[in-house]
Amino acid sequence: MSLIEIKNLYKSFGQEQVLKGINLAIDKGEIVSIIGSSGSGKSTLLRCINQLERQDSGSILYQGTDHSQTKNQIQLLRQKIPMVFQAFHLFENKNVLNNLILAPMKVLKLDKEYAVQKAMETLKKVNMDAFAHKYPKQLSGGQKQRIAIARALMMDPDAILFDEPTSALDPEMIGEVLTVIKDLAKTNITMIIVTHEMNFAKEISDRIIFMHQGVVYEENTPIAFFNHPKKERTREFLNLVK
Amino acid sequence: MRQHLLKIILFIIMFGIIVTLIPNNDAFANDQEDQQLDIVFYSSYNYQTLSQDKLNNINLDFYLPVYYENNKITYHIDSSYLALNDTIETISLRTNDGYENMDVYHVEIVKSPSIWKQKADFEITLNVTVDNLDIEQQYLGQVISSIPDDFLGGTIYTIIKYSQMFLDGSLKTLGLALTGTIAGFFLALILASMRLLNTTNQDNKYSALLKKGLNKIAGLYITVFRGTPMIVQASFFWYGFGLFGNPFYCGLFVVSINTAAYIAEIIRGGIQSIDKGQTEAAYALGMNHIQTMIYVIIPQAIKNAFPAIGNEFIVNIKDTAVLSVIGIFELFNQGRKITGMHYRQLEVYFIVAIIYLFLTYSVSTILKKVEIRMDLLPLEITSSN
Ligand SMILES: Nc1ncnc2c1ncn2[C@@H]1O[C@H](COP(=O)(O)OP(=O)(O)OP(=O)(O)O)[C@@H](O)[C@H]1O
Ligand SMILES: [Mg+2]
Numbered sequence: 107m108s109l110i111e112i113k114n115l116y117k118s119f120g121q122e123q124v125l126k127g128i129n130l131a132i133d134k135g136e137i138v139s140i141i142g143s144s145g146s147g148k149s150t151l152l153r154c155i156n157q158l159e160r161q162d163s164g165s166i167l168y169q170g171t172d173h174s175q176t177k178n179q180i181q182l183l184r185q186k187i188p189m190v191f192q193a194f195h196l197f198e199n200k201n202v203l204n205n206l207i208l209a210p211m212k213v214l215k216l217d218k219e220y221a222v223q224k225a226m227e228t229l230k231k232v233n234m235d236a237f238a239h240k241y242p243k244q245l246s247g248g249q250k251q252r253i254a255i256a257r258a259l260m261m262d263p264d265a266i267l268f269d270e271p272t273s274a275l276d277p278e279m280i281g282e283v284l285t286v287i288k289d290l291a292k293t294n295i296t297m298i299i300v301t302h303e304m305n306f307a308k309e310i311s312d313r314i315i316f317m318h319q320g321v322v323y324e325e326n327t328p329i330a331f332f333n334h335p336k337k338e339r340t341r342e343f344l345n346l347v348k
Numbered sequence: 349m350r351q352h353l354l355k356i357i358l359f360i361i362m363f364g365i366i367v368t369l370i371p372n373n374d375a376f377a378n379d380q381e382d383q384q385l386d387i388v389f390y391s392s393y394n395y396q397t398l399s400q401d402k403l404n405n406i407n408l409d410f411y412l413p414v415y416y417e418n419n420k421i422t423y424h425i426d427s428s429y430l431a432l433n434d435t436i437e438t439i440s441l442r443t444n445d446g447y448e449n450m451d452v453y454h455v456e457i458v459k460s461p462s463i464w465k466q467k468a469d470f471e472i473t474l475n476v477t478v479d480n481l482d483i484e485q486q487y488l489g490q491v492i493s494s495i496p497d498d499f500l501g502g503t504i505y506t507i508i509k510y511s512q513m514f515l516d517g518s519l520k521t522l523g524l525a526l527t528g529t530i531a532g533f534f535l536a537l538i539l540a541s542m543r544l545l546n547t548t549n550q551d552n553k554y555s556a557l558l559k560k561g562l563n564k565i566a567g568l569y570i571t572v573f574r575g576t577p578m579i580v581q582a583s584f585f586w587y588g589f590g591l592f593g594n595p596f597y598c599g600l601f602v603v604s605i606n607t608a609a610y611i612a613e614i615i616r617g618g619i620q621s622i623d624k625g626q627t628e629a630a631y632a633l634g635m636n637h638i639q640t641m642i643y644v645i646i647p648q649a650i651k652n653a654f655p656a657i658g659n660e661f662i663v664n665i666k667d668t669a670v671l672s673v674i675g676i677f678e679l680f681n682q683g684r685k686i687t688g689m690h691y692r693q694l695e696v697y698f699i700v701a702i703i704y705l706f707l708t709y710s711v712s713t714i715l716k717k718v719e720i721r722m723d724l725l726p727l728e729i730t731s732s733n
Contacts, residue, residue, distance in 0.1 A: 156632050177636075185634030195629035199647045208643055209633035254629075261633055 107170045109134040109264055109296055110155065110187065115164035117150055124150045126320040128164070132298060134264070137291055139307035139328075140300045142317035143343060148300040151317070152267045155298070156189045185213055188258040189267040192274050194250040196242040202229070202253050203238040210260045221260075228256045232286050248279030252286050265296035272303060304347055308332055316340050502695040510686050517682030518703055520596070524671065524678060525664035528603025529611075533657060535604065536611035541641065542566035543616050566612070573609035579670040581606060586674035599671040599678075607660055614656045618649035651722060658715035662708050679703060 108131040117125040165172040173183040206225035229235040232252040314331040545559040630640040672681035683700035
């Protein structure tokens with residue numbers, strides 16, 4: 107049984123059909139990179155998995171059962187599969203420590219002492235333990251993104267969704283964030299990463315998914331995908347991003 | 349500086365009203381000089397304090413001898429005896445039995461618009477019967493008051509004399525504005541949350557209906573209270589219902605519910621101006637709508653809206669003046685009361701304006717300091733290691 111299974115997912119915004127029947131299964135511990143040109147529906151797919159967007163039809167299965175219907179299902183889905191955004195979205199009114207402990211205390215009902223202890227351990231993992239009492243606006247982009255990743259880790263997730271985690275960063279800060287994600291890859295966590303960093307995707311992924319015009323156009327292992335793309339559009343895309 | 353000090357001291361010295369009556373016999377070229385009466389005029393005005401019920405009355409005491417050369421004197425005194433010049437409206441006399449060998453007659457000057465001018469002249473005619481001899485005597489009287497005629501003098505005099513009333517008024521004004529703004533703020537939080545209730549496709553029929561209803565109620569509330577003048581709202585609740593049985597409490601209520609409507613819109617704008625990413629980040633971690641609002645969105649909205657809410661406080665300091673209409677003696681109404689006592693509108697309203705300005709200016713200065721403090725720690729971008 108796959109950890110996450112997406113079945114026949116359709117989504118339109120007004121007249122524009124963005125997702126046209128996505129079928130995808132992701133196993134526990136698998137690292138999947140989603141690539142594709144702008145507007146192909148990558149973000150929309152991630153947002154549907156996290157239920158920030160509601161699909162028109164189709165279902166999101168978590169451990170074999172649809173979790174996109176009731177409020178409780180959706181809450182569990184989000185807590186088990188949190189999302190990391192391109193623009194970080196740290197809570198501006200809270201310092202780093204409180205950013206980390208808020209959701210665990212309110213959703214997982216951890217007591218504060220334990221949550222703080224856990225937050226400090228998690229901050230060490232992303233090498234940000236010295237910044238526990240800083241506010242988001244005092245941090246650089248790379249630091250913010252590492253905090254955002256730590257915040258997602260605090261939920262003890264089964265999987266993390268990354269939507270272009272380094273696209274908003276200055277080049278010199280991309281490395282520090284990718285390092286954190288690579289470190290995570292060594293643990294048993296499942297990751298779905300939308301990215302434009304081809305080398306990174308190649309290095310880290312178990313599987314590459316190429317999206318084109320709202321469908322999964324081609325998927326393969328990284329080596330096969332990058333070295334021997336099977337389809338015309340894929341080749342065009344890879345030539346463009348080279 | 350020194351000159352001012354001197355002036356102030358002078359005013360304080362002149363503080364009490366000096367009323368002098370100058371018997372003026374020359375004016376009546378009376379042949380029977382030996383029959384002049386020794387009339388002692390005293391003023392009891394110095395010992396009077398102005399109180400609300402005696403607002404415009406000035407009592408003058410006459411001490412008239414009961415005997416003259418061993419003959420008993422009878423006086424015919426009536427208020428109609430008194431000839432008045434146009435500065436004094438009425439003077440009435442009354443007898444008092446308190447003194448041996450003397451009758452005390454009181455002259456009461458009622459409603460004298462110009463009594464605070466330096467001089468007010470009046471004329472009294474007495475008909476006296478002594479030993480079957482009728483004597484008519486006229487006296488010219490003069491009331492001298494000490495309120496300075498000039499603007500600066502009048503202003504300083506008014507400040508000193510009525511400082512307690514100005515202070516009372518200022519405190520009431522501040523109390524109304526502050527309490528109204530704070531209470532209004534909490535009410536506004538509820539209203540704004542109601543206003544932002546959106547039905548989602550996860551709502552069933554009843555919860556959708558409830559949300560719509562609450563939303564509409566809040567909208568109606570805001571429309572009504574922003575669309576009608578506070579002076580009308582105050583009159584409606586006080587003269588219409590006598591709410592809380594006390595104008596001050598009723599006034600507090602009116603400011604609060606009125607302010608709530610304005611702050612609700614401010615907070616709603618504040619909430620809507622928060623980046624959608626903040627909500628999504630909270631949702632993406634499994635937090636629900638209410639948790640997200642309470643812990644993430646509303647604190648940021650309030651912080652952003654703080655200057656606008658502070659501005660409402662300042663507006664309230666000024667706008668509570670309309671509550672004078674239901675008989676609350678806040679600053680403006682105290683001013684009106686004082687002008688009713690000494691008819692120096694220019695000076696009184698000048699002082700009232702200065703006090704309002706002082707209040708609004710200091711509050712806005714304090715708020716600015718708080719705003720700077722609220723931005724917390726200086727913005728320092730720490731370099732990554
Ligand atoms: N909330 C929305 N309302 C209307 N249209 C939307 C909305 N979100 C996305 N779209 C449209 O859906 C299409 C797919 O958007 P999406 O963000 O999923 O693309 P993407 O693959 O993530 O692109 P990029 O690489 O630029 O991030 C785009 O044409 C976009 O304009
Ligand atoms: Mg995108």
